[in-house]
Amino acid sequence: MGEIVALNLYKRNQGRLARQVSGACLGLIVAFGAWTLSKGPLAGNDPTISNGIPLLLAVLGFWVIFRSLNYPKYADFLIAVEAEMDKVSWASKGELIRATIVVIFTMVFLGLSLFAFDVFWNWAFTVIRFLRMDG
Numbered sequence: 001m002g003e004i005v006a007l008n009l010y011k012r013n014q015g016r017l018a019r020q021v022s023g024a025c026l027g028l029i030v031a032f033g034a035w036t037l038s039k040g041p042l043a044g045n046d047p048t049i050s051n052g053i054p055l056l057l058a059v060l061g062f063w064v065i066f067r068s069l070n071y072p073k074y075a076d077f078l079i080a081v082e083a084e085m086d087k088v089s090w091a092s093k094g095e096l097i098r099a100t101i102v103v104i105f106t107m108v109f110l111g112l113s114l115f116a117f118d119v120f121w122n123w124a125f126t127v128i129r130f131l132r133m134d135g
Helices: 016-039 047-069 072-087 093-127
Strands: none
Touching: 016 047, 016 072, 047 072
């Protein structure tokens, strides 16, 4: 029980970026959920209810996020993720642009090929009267 209410930070200088990004993303989800709750099902009620309950749930959600990011098993996982991401060799800007162009042209070529096959087989099946063209 003491772990739930503790304010200490587990390995505070390790995995900071991974924990901060994870916390920010989870915090946005909690904030958006609280905002949606205040504008949705609780909108017509007394302002203390329509604002108070979402605020209480948001505070509780932020506390759970804070505690989970400092839970030893989860924090060690995020520390390991950040360490592995530092080992990744990222592509240069030029290489990224060239690879993107190759992917786009490949997808356009495959799309046009599939379209041509579809048109051909539609025509062939219509000619042998396997398909009827009504209309």
